[in-house]
Amino acid sequence: MPNPIRLCCWAWPHDSIKGGTMKTMEFRFIAVPSMTAAILALGSGDAFAMHIMEGFLPPSWSLFWTAVSLPFFVLGFRSMRKIVADNPRMKLLLAMAGAFAFVLSSLKIPSVTGSCSHPTGVGLGAIMFGPSVMSVLGAIVLLFQALLLAHGGLTTLGANLFSMGIAGPFVSYGIYKLADGMKAPRSMAVFLGAALGDLLTYVVTSLQLAAAFPSATGGFAAAMVKFLGIFAVTQVPLAVSEGILTVMVYNAIRSYAGETMFGGATLSGEVK
Amino acid sequence: MKRSILKNFLLAALVIALAAVPLLTMSDAEFGGADGQAEEAITELHPEYKPWFAPFWEPPGGEVESLLFALQAALGAGVLGYGLGYLRASRQPSGAERG
Numbered sequence: 102m103p104n105p106i107r108l109c110c111w112a113w114p115h116d117s118i119k120g121g122t123m124k125t126m127e128f129r130f131i132a133v134p135s136m137t138a139a140i141l142a143l144g145s146g147d148a149f150a151m152h153i154m155e156g157f158l159p160p161s162w163s164l165f166w167t168a169v170s171l172p173f174f175v176l177g178f179r180s181m182r183k184i185v186a187d188n189p190r191m192k193l194l195l196a197m198a199g200a201f202a203f204v205l206s207s208l209k210i211p212s213v214t215g216s217c218s219h220p221t222g223v224g225l226g227a228i229m230f231g232p233s234v235m236s237v238l239g240a241i242v243l244l245f246q247a248l249l250l251a252h253g254g255l256t257t258l259g260a261n262l263f264s265m266g267i268a269g270p271f272v273s274y275g276i277y278k279l280a281d282g283m284k285a286p287r288s289m290a291v292f293l294g295a296a297l298g299d300l301l302t303y304v305v306t307s308l309q310l311a312a313a314f315p316s317a318t319g320g321f322a323a324a325m326v327k328f329l330g331i332f333a334v335t336q337v338p339l340a341v342s343e344g345i346l347t348v349m350v351y352n353a354i355r356s357y358a359g360e361t362m363f364g365g366a367t368l369s370g371e372v373k
Numbered sequence: 374m375k376r377s378i379l380k381n382f383l384l385a386a387l388v389i390a391l392a393a394v395p396l397l398t399m400s401d402a403e404f405g406g407a408d409g410q411a412e413e414a415i416t417e418l419h420p421e422y423k424p425w426f427a428p429f430w431e432p433p434g435g436e437v438e439s440l441l442f443a444l445q446a447a448l449g450a451g452v453l454g455y456g457l458g459y460l461r462a463s464r465q466p467s468g469a470e471r472g
Contacts, residue, residue: 151406151407151408152408153408153411154408154411154412154424155424155426155427155428156424156425156426156427157411157412157415157424159422159425160425193456193459193460194456196452196456197452197453197456197457199449199452200448200449200450200451200452200453200456201449201453202449203445203446203448203449203452204445204446204449204450204453205449206445207442207443207445207446207449208446209406209442210391210392211392211395211396211402211404212395213394213395213399214407215395215399215402215403215404216402216403216404216405216406216407216409216410217404217405217406217407218406218407245445246445247428248429248430249430249432249441250432250438250441250442250445251428251430251431251432254426254428255426255428256425256426310411310414310415314414314415314418314419314422315418316418317418317419324418327414327418328411328414331407331410331411331414332407332411335407336407338391338392338395339391341391342388342391342392345384345387345388346388348384349381349384349385350453353457354456354457354460357457357460357461357464358460359464
């Protein structure tokens with residue numbers, strides 16, 4: 102569990118108060134989300150969360166989603182190699198994007214439906230690097246949870262990767278670009294991208310389950326409504342939380358990683 | 374400077390409120406996992422379906438599971454914190470030109 106107190110103190114001595122640096126103090130408040138993390142982790146008990154469970158997709162669908170996800174994974178891997186080759190320093194930012202997804206997908210948060218689910222944290226990386234790298238970072242998160250936590254699974258890895266590592270990030274990136282293109286404030290664009298990408302991940306999960314388990318009477322549509330009621334409604338407040346946390350971390354990274362380290366040609370949307 | 378502190382404080386408070394309000398208002402809810410409910414829904418829709426694959430290993434109980442979830446959060450938070458600290462320290466001091 103992250104220790105919020107330590108994080109706070111650790112951030113403290115570095116803060117020098119200078120007139121010209123509007124965002125100097127922002128870093129300290131990164132400690133707050135991890136404090137939230139600590140509080141929420143305490144309450145999680147034996148709850149499970151999302152992802153399609155191991156063995157809960159028929160073999161044909163497991164194969165189908167694995168086949169769909171694979172090209173994106175290869176694409177993401179190549180994109181990642183290119184990003185690192187162009188600027189080796191981007192490794193740090195890639196690691197941070199992965200770390201953000203690691204933290205957020207470990208937080209099972211109570212929701213208005215009286216059940217728990219967790220955010221995905223993939224929007225941040227999608228917005229910073231473009232969506233395809235998240236298929237690789239998302240796969241790492243999913244593999245960790247499938248192998249160590251029996252959360253998600255190997256046979257459902259392809260399907261879960263498609264929803265969380267591919268569909269979600271592509272929507273995040275698309276919405277972010279769209280909002281940015283419409284001259285929305287940067288924070289608003291990041292918020293919308295991250296929140297809607299999070300929500301869509303669970304819409305896709307519902308779709309995947311409804312396709313595999315259509316209702317005997319109502320068919321695909323009835324099953325879809327049922328699964329949406331379970332996943333998507335639960336996810337709405339979590340999507341808002343994910344949007345907010347993404348904005349906070351994005352702003353912090355942006356204000357620190359600005360021109361100095363990355364020559365101003367790195368964060369997507371800021372390429373000159 | 375004051376403004377960005379306030380902004381982040383309010384944002385963080387909002388995130389906490391979003392999680393706390395359901396906890397406070399729905400005192401009889403169990404807050405189980407959405408995927409557990411999905412499992413029930415599948416059984417309801419297709420009572421004959423049997424999972425054809427089981428995890429190789431499962432955490433032997435809630436305590437170990439929460440340990441591993443906490444580990445996942447800690448690893449992520451550690452890397453994120455290291456990265457932000459690194460970026461911040463290597464940032465050029467504002468207003469000062471480097472020679």
